[in-house]
Amino acid sequence: MQLRQLTDILSVSAQIDEADVDVLAGQGFRSVINNRPDGEVPGQPDSTVLAAAAARHGMAYMHLPVVTGQWHQDVVDAFGHSLHTLPTPILAFCRSGTRSCTLWALSAFAAGEDREAVIACAATAGYDLSALAIGSATGH
Template sequence: MDLRKIDDVLTVSPQIAPGDMAALKRAGFRSIICNRPDGEEPGQPGFADIAGAAARAGLAARHVPIRPGPPEEADVAAFGIALRELPAPILAYCRSGTRSATLWSLSAAGTRPTEEILAATRAAGYDMSPLADRIARA
């Protein structure tokens, strides 16, 4: 697994597998957010399989599927709600981790300085500078 910590609440990663849940639990995670729509690519585990494995490992799981491309405000709001409602620390994943990092950046807008958001994602390996104006406007 390629886990990239954004802050004390959220870590993001590329696609995980049902068999990763025990290791994620041992690593201290309490919740999983899946940002991939089911069937996005062949061989991808469906959310039901991830959620079932998470439940067996004692992890909460939520599906906030986002199609590639700029997320809509409703997507950002749903992700922010999940961050507030789920027990932390949380692992959010998508195909590469970029959508999850993008959603965090936009959901943090208005509550943190833009440069702090950009620095946190940059430190995790994600360049959110193209979103700087959108983050700053929030």
């Protein structure tokens, strides 16, 4: 599991499993956001299994699935809201981490953060969001 820190409170990663939840708890993470739809690929851990693993450690768990390229404003808003309401630090994950990073960026844009600074931060973490430089699929 490779964690990529975006902010003081948020890191993103590729798919995690139950053992990774144990590691995250040991590293002090207090919340997990799953941005992957259940059943996206065979063998992927079900969100209920990961939620139970998080609960065993007293961690908050949020399943906020996103299909790649479908950036619905309600999901972007829910992600942004979670950054202010879930216990921190937070790990958000999807298949590669890109969807989670993109949700963070879109929620930051919606909150009025500087687009170029957000894209640069994502690049520092290893994510190329340059396609969002001009605009986003949600119209922000």
